[in-house]
Amino acid sequence: xxxxxxxxxxVVWKDNQLFLLDQRLLPETEVFIQxxxxxxxxxxxxxxxxxxxxxxxxxxxxxxxxxxxxxxLMDARQWKQTIEPLLDDLALARPTAINLxxxxxxxxxxxxxxxxxxxxxxxxxxxxxxxxxxxESNVCLSDIAADLMxxxxxxxxxxxxxxLATGGYGTALGVIKSAFRDGKVDHVYADETRPWFQGSRxxxxxxxxxxxxxxxxxxxxxxxxxxxxxxxxVIVGSDRIAANGDVAxxxxxxxxxxxxxxxxVKVMVAAPSSTIAMNTATGADIPIELRGSDEVMKxxxxxVGVRGVDVLNPVFDVTPAALIDVIVTEKGAIFHPSEEKIKxxxxx
Amino acid sequence: xxxxxxxxxxVVWKDNQLFLLDQRLLPETEVFIQxxxxxxxxxxxxxxxxxxxxxxxxxxxxxxxxxxxxxxLMDARQWKQTIEPLLDDLALARPTAINLxxxxxxxxxxxxxxxxxxxxxxxxxxxxxxxxxxxESNVCLSDIAADLMxxxxxxxxxxxxxxLATGGYGTALGVIKSAFRDGKVDHVYADETRPWFQGSRxxxxxxxxxxxxxxxxxxxxxxxxxxxxxxxxVIVGSDRIAANGDVAxxxxxxxxxxxxxxxxVKVMVAAPSSTIAMNTATGADIPIELRGSDEVMKxxxxxVGVRGVDVLNPVFDVTPAALIDVIVTEKGAIFHPSEEKIKxxxxx
Numbered sequence: 157x158x159x160x161x162x163x164x165x166x167v168v169w170k171d172n173q174l175f176l177l178d179q180r181l182l183p184e185t186e187v188f189i190q191x192x193x194x195x196x197x198x199x200x201x202x203x204x205x206x207x208x209x210x211x212x213x214x215x216x217x218x219x220x221x222x223x224x225x226x227x228x229l230m231d232a233r234q235w236k237q238t239i240e241p242l243l244d245d246l247a248l249a250r251p252t253a254i255n256l257x258x259x260x261x262x263x264x265x266x267x268x269x270x271x272x273x274x275x276x277x278x279x280x281x282x283x284x285x286x287x288x289x290x291x292e293s294n295v296c297l298s299d300i301a302a303d304l305m306x307x308x309x310x311x312x313x314x315x316x317x318x319x320l321a322t323g324g325y326g327t328a329l330g331v332i333k334s335a336f337r338d339g340k341v342d343h344v345y346a347d348e349t350r351p352w353f354q355g356s357r358x359x360x361x362x363x364x365x366x367x368x369x370x371x372x373x374x375x376x377x378x379x380x381x382x383x384x385x386x387x388x389x390v391i392v393g394s395d396r397i398a399a400n401g402d403v404a405x406x407x408x409x410x411x412x413x414x415x416x417x418x419x420x421v422k423v424m425v426a427a428p429s430s431t432i433a434m435n436t437a438t439g440a441d442i443p444i445e446l447r448g449s450d451e452v453m454k455x456x457x458x459x460v461g462v463r464g465v466d467v468l469n470p471v472f473d474v475t476p477a478a479l480i481d482v483i484v485t486e487k488g489a490i491f492h493p494s495e496e497k498i499k500x501x502x503x504x
Numbered sequence: 505x506x507x508x509x510x511x512x513x514x515v516v517w518k519d520n521q522l523f524l525l526d527q528r529l530l531p532e533t534e535v536f537i538q539x540x541x542x543x544x545x546x547x548x549x550x551x552x553x554x555x556x557x558x559x560x561x562x563x564x565x566x567x568x569x570x571x572x573x574x575x576x577l578m579d580a581r582q583w584k585q586t587i588e589p590l591l592d593d594l595a596l597a598r599p600t601a602i603n604l605x606x607x608x609x610x611x612x613x614x615x616x617x618x619x620x621x622x623x624x625x626x627x628x629x630x631x632x633x634x635x636x637x638x639x640e641s642n643v644c645l646s647d648i649a650a651d652l653m654x655x656x657x658x659x660x661x662x663x664x665x666x667x668l669a670t671g672g673y674g675t676a677l678g679v680i681k682s683a684f685r686d687g688k689v690d691h692v693y694a695d696e697t698r699p700w701f702q703g704s705r706x707x708x709x710x711x712x713x714x715x716x717x718x719x720x721x722x723x724x725x726x727x728x729x730x731x732x733x734x735x736x737x738v739i740v741g742s743d744r745i746a747a748n749g750d751v752a753x754x755x756x757x758x759x760x761x762x763x764x765x766x767x768x769v770k771v772m773v774a775a776p777s778s779t780i781a782m783n784t785a786t787g788a789d790i791p792i793e794l795r796g797s798d799e800v801m802k803x804x805x806x807x808v809g810v811r812g813v814d815v816l817n818p819v820f821d822v823t824p825a826a827l828i829d830v831i832v833t834e835k836g837a838i839f840h841p842s843e844e845k846i847k848x849x850x851x852x
Contacts, residue, residue, distance in 0.1 A: 183810045345816070348800060348809065350698060350722040356801060356809030364810060371814045374698040374800055375724050376756030380821045383758070408724030410731070414766045415759055452696060452722055453704060458804030461696065461704030462531045462712060466719040468693070473728045 161186030162365070166206060166320045167214050169284065172276075174218045176206045179320060183361040194223035194242045201249035201256070204352070208321020209395040209431060210290050213255030217283035219246045220263040224275050235275070236267060251443040252404055252472045254396040254433040259286055290323030293428035293486035298330035301391075301426055301484040302338045309388035310343040311335075312378050315406035316358035317393025317426065327393040327426040329362060331484065336368050344368055345387060347375045349408060351451040351469065375408050382419035390416045394427040401477030401493030402439030410473040413480070422481045429485045434502060439474035447471050509534030510713070514668045515554060515562050517632065520624075522566045524554045527668060531709040542571035542590045549597035549604070552700070556669020557743040557779055558638050561603030565631035567594045568611040572623050583623070584615060599791040600752055600820045602744040602781040607634055638671030641776035641834035646678035649739075649774055649832040650686045657736035658691040659683075660726050663754035664706035665741025665774065675741040675774040677710060679832065684716050692716055693735060695723045697756060699799040699817065723756050730767035738764045742775040749825030749841030750787030758821040761828070770829045777833045782850060787822035795819050 159168055161177050168175040168188070174197065175188045189205055191197045197219035200206060206215050223242035227235040247260055266282050267275065311332060315321075318329030326333065335341040344363055349355035356372045363370040373381075381387050390412055396404040403409070403425050416423050436442055449467035453460060461467075477493045484490075487504055490497045507516055509525050516523040516536070522545065523536045537553055539545045545567035548554060554563050571590035575583040595608055614630050615623065659680060663669075666677030674681065683689040692711055697703035704720045711718040721729075729735050738760055744752040751757070751773050764771050784790055797815035801808060809815075825841045832838075835852055838845045 184807055348698070350696070350724065353808055356813075360810040360813045364813060369814075371816050372800060372809055373816045374755065375722075376698065376759040376821075377816060377818060379759035379762055380755075380818060383822075407722065407728075411724040411727035411759060411763055414727055415762050418762045418766065452720060455803030456806030456808055458806065459532055460701055460804055461720055462708040465704075465708045465712060466717075468719050468721045468725060470725060470728060473724075474731075 159188045164319045164324045166211050167218070167287070167323065169218055169280070169287070172280070174222060176200055176215065178205050179207055179358060180204060182357050191222065193226060194219045195245055197222060198245045198249040208316065209253035209255040209393070210322035210327065210428060211320065212250060212253050213259035213430060214287045214290055214323045216246050216256050217259040217263055217286045220260065221276065221279045221283050224279050228274055228276070239267070250445060252395045252445045254436070255430050258430045262286060287323045290428060291325055294322055294325040294327055294330040296486040297327065297426055297428065297484050298325065298334035300489055301331040301424060302334040302340055304482070304489055305335050305340040305389065307388070308339055308342050310345060310386055311341050311389040311391050312345045312347065312381065312387050312412070313359060314347040314355065314375070314392050314409050314412050315349045316354040316362070318359060318362040320358050320362060321393065327428065328391045329359065331391055331424065331426045332368065333366055342369065344370045345378070345381060346370055346372050347378060347408060347412065348372055349406060350375060354406065375412070378412050379415045382415055382421050387421055389422050389424055391424045391426060394425050394431050395472055396436060396442050397425070397427060397432045397483065398436045398438050398442060399434050399498060400438050400495045401480065401483065401498055403475045403477070403480060404439065404442045404444070404472050405475070407471050407473050410475045413475045417479050423479065425480055425483045427483070427485060429487050429502065432485070432498060432502060439476060442474055444470050444472050507536045512667045512672045514559050515566070515635070515671065517566055517628070517635070520628070522570060524548055524563065526553050527555055527706060528552060530705055539570065541574060542567045543593055545570060546593045546597040556664065557601035557603040557741070558670035558675065558776060559668065560598060560601050561607035561778060562635045562638055562671045564594050564604050565607040565611055565634045568608065569624065569627045569631050572627050576622055576624070587615070598793060600743045600793045602784070603778050606778045610634060635671045638776060639673050642670055642673040642675055642678040644834040645675065645774055645776065645832050646673065646682035648837055649679040649772060650682040650688055652830070652837060653683050653688040653737065655736070656687055656690050658693060658734055659689050659737040659739050660693045660695065660729065660735050660760070661707060662695040662703065662723070662740050662757050662760050663697045664702040664710070666707060666710040668706050668710060669741065675776065676739045677707065679739055679772065679774045680716065681714055690717065692718045693726070693729060694718055694720050695726060695756060695760070696720055697754060698723060702754065723760070726760055727763045730763055730769050735769055737770050737772055739772045739774060742773050742779050743820055744784060744790050745773070745775060745780045745831065746784045746786050746790060747782050747846060748786050748843045749828065749831065749846055751823045751825070751828060752787065752790045752792070752820050753823070755819050755821050758823045761823045765827050771827065773828055773831045775831070775833060777835050777850065780833070780846060780850060787824060790822060792818050792820050
């Protein structure tokens with residue numbers, strides 16, 4: 157099995173097997189991991205072999221295929237019961253990204269309707285549909301976003317919301333790719349994105365492979381660039397958008413957007429509609445994942461900070477809807493998002 | 505020669521020799537480096553063996569002693585000419601911190617007045633006076649600052665403006681020590697401070713040794729803490745304060761202070777008056793040091809980011825005076841700093 161590491165191959169279903177490009181090791185090492193069970197898939201999501209809300213959703217969908225294979229092998233008649241704890245495991249892999257739950261709900265809906273017999277082919281088809289629809293949504297929302305951008309300039313992005321973070325093409329980086337193609341963006345400032353360095357490791361890797369000029373910086377340089385009028389947009393993805401338009405995204409997004417508002421820089425959130433959680437009322441209802449201290453205090457496998465000191469490591473934050481100029485989905489763009497506008501979009 | 509690493513021993517003059525606690529290796533390794541020439545001293549400042557504006561000033565003063573020793577040995581009669589290129593070297597070691605130039609100017613002023621004969625003892629005395637006055641200033645400004653704080657709460661500090669960054673006691677961390685002693689601060693959130701990790705490496709080390717409860721976090725978590733009303737003050741040091749009250753400090757300070765203003769968190773800049781540069785009109789006139797890409801793209805000696813990608817690494821930023829609630833010096837506190845108030849303070 158030979159797989160080539162490209163940004164568009166973060167999650168690969170091939171020869172009825174699931175492979176993930178190990179994003180913990182990029183950019184220095186390009187290795188695929190084969191996952192042979194749904195529990196291994198859940199663990200890979202928890203351990204951030206794969207990350208990015210839409211990519212987690214796509215991975216979980218394929219994880220359901222593996223779960224069904226195991227359950228059907230154990231008990232061909234009762235597999236719909238046997239599979240349940242395996243699906244629960246997948247649901248618990250990470251708390252913040254709603255796309256995980258969205259993809260599981262869609263797979264479960266199909267499971268309920270399936271007739272007797274081996275469910276694998278039907279579930280593979282559905283997972284592949286989730287995967288291909290995610291790519292289509294990203295291409296579509298990126299074109300919508302590029303159309304509404306004016307002139308040409310530099311933008312800042314935070315974390316990695318590229319092909320690696322999705323089924324393919326990317327959300328925030330998808331917008332940047334389309335806008336670069338259309339002459340609306342000529343340069344990207346990529347926040348390194350502490351603590352996991354998604355920017356310096358993954359976004360820079362993707363942009364380089366896409367031929368888009370890119371400068372990496374520590375997250376706090378963004379404020380200086382804004383004060384110097386060097387950027388026209390902040391463009392980010394999202395892990396969950398609440399029904400009122402509040403946006404959860406990688407830690408650092410909120411600080412960046414507060415600075416954008418202070419400096420009059422426009423803010424775009426790019427996400428497929430599967431990121432909008434209509435049953436999450438506001439940002440206050442979004443569970444924020446806390447991860448271990450080693451992500452902050454160790455670097456490159458080496459202890460950097462003081463051992464044993466208390467560390468606070470929330471890996472997402474919430475930006476109130478009022479600070480966001482536009483949310484762009486494949487269903488359309490919402491300027492100055494509100495509960496009413498989001499409801500209307502989701503019903504469209 | 506045995507020296508014990510304590511926060512108050514970052515710069516040590518002992519047995520007529522200059523020793524620096526190597527801050528690049530803290531907290532895992534506590535090693536002193538002996539500097540045997542002024543050029544070695546300049547290099548140690550450039551390489552950040554010692555860092556922090558007041559500590560750089562104190563080190564440079566001792567560096568002048570070493571320069572005079574070399575110059576007098578080479579040419580006892582013409583040493584005042586011979587020393588000049590050595591002093592120029594010291595002046596060029598780092599561009600942003602004004603205390604370096606302030607200390608050199610004070611040592612030069614003495615050199616001009618010195619009679620014939622070996623200048624060493626007189627210069628040692630002056631360097632030691634600069635050193636002890638810096639500590640006195642820090643203790644004094646810290647008490648002034650603690651007095652003006654109300655109630656008791658948590659504060660955020662950025663970078664390391666502690667004993668390690670000064671002659672001793674510290675500026676921002678000095679304030680925190682005095683305020684903790686007086687029951688005005690009970691907990692410190694320390695920004696890790698990318699890219700050099702002064703917070704997770706140095707501030708956490710000092711606070712732990714001082715018995716002050718401390719939590720380390722990546723820099724961008726500050727905004728979330730502010731949104732949750734968990735902090736009452738941002739307290740930082742400074743590398744140069746312009747005549748109009750604009751403040752240069754470690755990269756990330758500006759972004760943090762913009763967030764503080766947005767959330768109604770008060771902002772204090774703590775610095776000895778030697779940090780105020782009356783001949784630097786505004787923040788726009790402060791030279792901002794750009795350092796190499798490895799500081800951002802390598803961690804713990806290991807490549808983390810994408811090789812060869814463009815990196816922007818300004819290690820200071822400028823916060824306009826209008827965003828600062830109070831600047832505290834040993835000469836007194838200035839609320840809502842302005843050119844007039846700073847002029848009056850410096851003449852007092």
